[in-house]
Amino acid sequence: MIYADNAATTQMSDTALATMTAVMKETWGNPSSLYGVGQRAKEVLEEARATIADIIGAEPREILFTSGGSEADNQAILSAARLGEKSGKKHIVSSAFEHHAVLHTLKRLEAEGFQVTLVDVHSDGLIRPEEVRDAIREDTCLVTIMYANNEIGTIQPIREIGEICREKKVLFHTDAVQAVGHVPIDVKAENIDMLSASAHKFHGPKGVGFLYARKGIRLTSLIEGGAQERGKRAGTENVAGIAAMAAALREENAHMAENAAHLTEMRDLLIAGLRGIPHGDLNGDARRRLPGNVNFCFEGIEGESLLLLLDDKGIQASSGSACTSGDLDPSHVLLAIGRVHDVAHGSLRLSIGPEITAEDVKTIVGAVTEVVTYLRGFSPIWRDLMSGKKEFIL
Numbered sequence: 001m002i003y004a005d006n007a008a009t010t011q012m013s014d015t016a017l018a019t020m021t022a023v024m025k026e027t028w029g030n031p032s033s034l035y036g037v038g039q040r041a042k043e044v045l046e047e048a049r050a051t052i053a054d055i056i057g058a059e060p061r062e063i064l065f066t067s068g069g070s071e072a073d074n075q076a077i078l079s080a081a082r083l084g085e086k087s088g089k090k091h092i093v094s095s096a097f098e099h100h101a102v103l104h105t106l107k108r109l110e111a112e113g114f115q116v117t118l119v120d121v122h123s124d125g126l127i128r129p130e131e132v133r134d135a136i137r138e139d140t141c142l143v144t145i146m147y148a149n150n151e152i153g154t155i156q157p158i159r160e161i162g163e164i165c166r167e168k169k170v171l172f173h174t175d176a177v178q179a180v181g182h183v184p185i186d187v188k189a190e191n192i193d194m195l196s197a198s199a200h201k202f203h204g205p206k207g208v209g210f211l212y213a214r215k216g217i218r219l220t221s222l223i224e225g226g227a228q229e230r231g232k233r234a235g236t237e238n239v240a241g242i243a244a245m246a247a248a249l250r251e252e253n254a255h256m257a258e259n260a261a262h263l264t265e266m267r268d269l270l271i272a273g274l275r276g277i278p279h280g281d282l283n284g285d286a287r288r289r290l291p292g293n294v295n296f297c298f299e300g301i302e303g304e305s306l307l308l309l310l311d312d313k314g315i316q317a318s319s320g321s322a323c324t325s326g327d328l329d330p331s332h333v334l335l336a337i338g339r340v341h342d343v344a345h346g347s348l349r350l351s352i353g354p355e356i357t358a359e360d361v362k363t364i365v366g367a368v369t370e371v372v373t374y375l376r377g378f379s380p381i382w383r384d385l386m387s388g389k390k391e392f393i394l
């Protein structure tokens with residue numbers, strides 16, 4: 001089996017798993033309790049906070065633990081909105097290819113009377129910082145732009161966007177769920193005010209993540225209750241999950257350069273191989289993308305059928321976001337970069353992990369080539385394309 005869907009979730013590392021079970025067994029106390037076992041749990045929690053803060057260039061008190069990336073996105077955006085409306089600022093700048101945790105939160109705010117401007121995502125899958133600058137108004141309270149896209153893997157010019165926001169005195173949030181643990185991040189150097197991350201995207205457990213919020217930014221809690229997380233996130237902390245998240249991130253960070261070098265090499269081999277399939281095209285810039293992301297469109301086929309047949313061959317991939325599978329609409333990300341519906345339907349995302357070998361790449365290229373050819377064999381769209389009834393786009 002070749003697992004090539006790391007953008008959907010990653011397998012927990014042995015280190016994360018060992019940390020998790022050790023904490024559950026030995027440090028199972030409630031961090032809010034004053035006796036020994038509780039205080040030890042508190043220490044584990046604060047150690048994890050310090051580890052994570054250090055890796056992204058933040059201070060421990062700027063890290064808030066959440067249930068994952070979606071919660072962190074919701075809390076960051078809602079907090080900025082609540083701060084903004086106090087001074088009559090009810091405009092937010094974002095982009096059309098954000099994760100639904102961002103887009104749906106923005107929809108909710110629009111229903112409350114906020115205005116949202118979505119800047120263009122160009123056909124290379126990148127946002128232009130100058131267009132973000134142009135979109136900022138007197139009443140803008142937040143810019144939220146993702147660090148790396150979860151479908152096409154393109155890495156945005158975060159530092160430049162951060163600089164513009166700093167200059168314009170507008171809060172800047174980035175959904176960095178796909179980037180943390182995979183590319184180096186320094187929140188201070190990149191002018192990031194708030195950042196969301198999720199453990200299960202970097203070999204930690206599901207159901208745990210964090211929000212970095214620069215000190216001085218007043219967060220709004222989404223969950224009322226006890227005074228955990230400085231009163232900004234009630235509920236007894238997921239100590240084992242949080243410790244495992246920190247262990248996973250520490251490990252990914254330690255191996256980041258070598259993993260990225262290997263993944264980049266394998267990614268580029270995959271891209272070169274898949275370019276051999278006629279009437280297909282890579283989605284997003286070939287270089288400015290995550291080391292492990294490959295995303296293609298193939299004309300005349302359905303991505304879903306491609307996935308199922310690849311699964312039969314022992315290759316696990318995706319047609320885009322796991323959140324939209326089962327949905328018949330084409331990916332909002334591919335539409336945002338200007339793919340037409342027919343083409344967007346024939347998408348394939350391969351998000352590879354560091355265990356991948358050149359042999360695996362050969363296997364994948366062979367299998368995709370075979371399956372695409374097979375599917376085109378009985379596709380009515382392909383027949384129309386071949387007979388000239390329809391024009392090729394790719």
Ligand SMILES: *Cc1c(COP(=O)(O)O)cnc(C)c1O
Pocket residue numbers: 007067068069070071073099101146148149150175176177178198199200201207208209
């Ligand atoms: C996975 C993902 C999320 C959601 O994270 P969860 O921890 O699953 O809630 C948000 N944004 C991006 C870009 C993601 O890839």
